[in-house]
Amino acid sequence: MSKIQGQDLTPYEEYQLDFSGDDFPDRELTPRAAHAVIESAMWTDANPMLNLSSFVTTFMEPEARDLMSKHAHVNYIDHDMYPKSYHMEQRMVQMLHSLWNGPKGVEPYGTACVGSSEACMLAGLAHKWNWRQAREAAGKDASRPNMVTGGNVQIVWKKFMKYFDVEPRIVPLKPGNYRLTAEELDQYVDENTICVVAIVGQTFTGEDDELQAIHDWLDDYEKKTDISVPMHIDGASGGFVHPFLYPDYKWDFRLPRVQSINASGHKFGLVLPGLGWVIFRERKVFNEDLIFYVNYLGGESATATLNFSRNAAQIIAQAYQFLRLGRPGYERIMRLTVDNAEHLRERLVESGFFTIMNETQSIPVVALTLKDDFKNFSEFDISSKVREKGWVLSAYTMPPNAETVNSLRVVVRPHLNRTVVNQLADDIIAACKHLAEHGGTATPPELHSHKKTAPKC
Ligand SMILES: Cc1ncc(COP(=O)(O)O)c(C=O)c1O
Numbered sequence: 001m002s003k004i005q006g007q008d009l010t011p012y013e014e015y016q017l018d019f020s021g022d023d024f025p026d027r028e029l030t031p032r033a034a035h036a037v038i039e040s041a042m043w044t045d046a047n048p049m050l051n052l053s054s055f056v057t058t059f060m061e062p063e064a065r066d067l068m069s070k071h072a073h074v075n076y077i078d079h080d081m082y083p084k085s086y087h088m089e090q091r092m093v094q095m096l097h098s099l100w101n102g103p104k105g106v107e108p109y110g111t112a113c114v115g116s117s118e119a120c121m122l123a124g125l126a127h128k129w130n131w132r133q134a135r136e137a138a139g140k141d142a143s144r145p146n147m148v149t150g151g152n153v154q155i156v157w158k159k160f161m162k163y164f165d166v167e168p169r170i171v172p173l174k175p176g177n178y179r180l181t182a183e184e185l186d187q188y189v190d191e192n193t194i195c196v197v198a199i200v201g202q203t204f205t206g207e208d209d210e211l212q213a214i215h216d217w218l219d220d221y222e223k224k225t226d227i228s229v230p231m232h233i234d235g236a237s238g239g240f241v242h243p244f245l246y247p248d249y250k251w252d253f254r255l256p257r258v259q260s261i262n263a264s265g266h267k268f269g270l271v272l273p274g275l276g277w278v279i280f281r282e283r284k285v286f287n288e289d290l291i292f293y294v295n296y297l298g299g300e301s302a303t304a305t306l307n308f309s310r311n312a313a314q315i316i317a318q319a320y321q322f323l324r325l326g327r328p329g330y331e332r333i334m335r336l337t338v339d340n341a342e343h344l345r346e347r348l349v350e351s352g353f354f355t356i357m358n359e360t361q362s363i364p365v366v367a368l369t370l371k372d373d374f375k376n377f378s379e380f381d382i383s384s385k386v387r388e389k390g391w392v393l394s395a396y397t398m399p400p401n402a403e404t405v406n407s408l409r410v411v412v413r414p415h416l417n418r419t420v421v422n423q424l425a426d427d428i429i430a431a432c433k434h435l436a437e438h439g440g441t442a443t444p445p446e447l448h449s450h451k452k453t454a455p456k457c
Pocket residue numbers: 055114115116117118120154156199201202203234235236237264275276456457
């Protein structure tokens with residue numbers, strides 16, 4: 001029982017404790033009282049299972065959760081004391097290198113990260129370092145690196161370019177085309193381009209960039225100019241879908257120009273947050289100059305991540321999923337999930353309210369825009385109306401130059417069965433019918449600097 005100012009508290013009174021001040025607490029509580037207060041503070045948050053605005057995994061089997069909680073106190077970075085977590089991670093690096101068709105006979109290199117964001121930053125740094133060394137070795141100016149991406153990139157790439165002083169060369173989208181194509185690359189790529197980033201399973205519509213065309217364009221560019229520009233594939237979502245559902249589609253290291261790939265273990269890798277992966281075509285792509293050797297945790301170990309200490313639980317959980325599911329398990333889960341996404345897409349298109357934005361359905365994302373006939377409500381109204389039922393769906397304006405287009409996006413994740421998907425379709429359609437009759441009032445939330453909304457990851 002907790003005692004506050006000499007008074008014993010019952011469990012009811014513990015739940016009723018106030019936790020609203022910002023001053024550092026000046027009293028102790030019993031574990032049960034602290035648990036009650038924190039737990040009740042979370043009650044009004046969204047239900048993560050119904051949060052289909054996010055790609056991030058919310059379900060793992062009890063055996064996986066058991067492993068995670070048993071290893072929550074393991075600091076992964078201490079390879080000397082916890083060599084098993086490190087070896088598990090290194091074996092998974094090899095597995096991903098082979099899953100993504102890395103060349104045989106080379107030494108693969110890669111690492112687990114906190115998420116794809118850290119993975120993307122490491123890849124970007126490797127390309128910046130390689131580019132700079134090559135320029136310096138050739139006696140050329142190395143002060144103005146740039147990176148070429150589509151306007152559909154996730155915010156991490158804009159962060160990378162700003163944080164690490166790389167000029168952004170972002171090819172704008174246009175209404176009806178939300179992918180990076182090869183069409184305008186000649187206006188963006190030059191001798192200072194450290195790499196072109198292309199996406200499989202993009203954040204906004206779930207589509208893939210035109211990888212092969214971009215690759216071929218860069219080949220032609222090299223023939224004409226002698227400048228070789230590498231590609232990085234952002235497979236945050238697609239990296240764990242494409243190998244299982246589209247094994248013949250060359251999106252990975254089979255394209256010779258692809259030097260690095262990232263994926264989120266905590267998206268379709270099916271691990272609870274936070275886990276990302278970056279894998280390099282071979283060790284030499286990850287510039288040796290970025291590796292530090294430290295000895296302050298015990299024996300000497302190499303470190304080349306942006307973060308140092310981290311929980312080993314997600315790495316162990318990823319090993320559980322690889323072992324538990326193998327290729328057939330991932331394939332079956334991804335097939336069912338994409339089938340559910342296609343079903344949702346069909347139901348919503350049939351309702352007559354929407355136009356589909358993703359022409360192709362590679363990852364289980366459904367991106368919709370309201371038909372022009374419906375002028376008295378918006379995607380933002382639908383998002384807030386279905387929130388009454390507990391669903392969280394992203395509504396946002398597309399990036400430049402497609403900002404006239406609003407999108408409503410549903411990430412269909414593997415924990416959703418057909419019954420739940422049908423319930424969601426019913427609730428979206430009911431919301432649209434209500435709004436068509438009564439009108440809506442929601443306006444796009446304004447983002448601080450550029451007055452745009454951005455989808456979650
Ligand atoms: C294409 C893409 N790249 C990178 C990221 C960042 O990933 P993370 O949230 O794992 O850091 C996301 C997140 O949605 C994404 O969709």
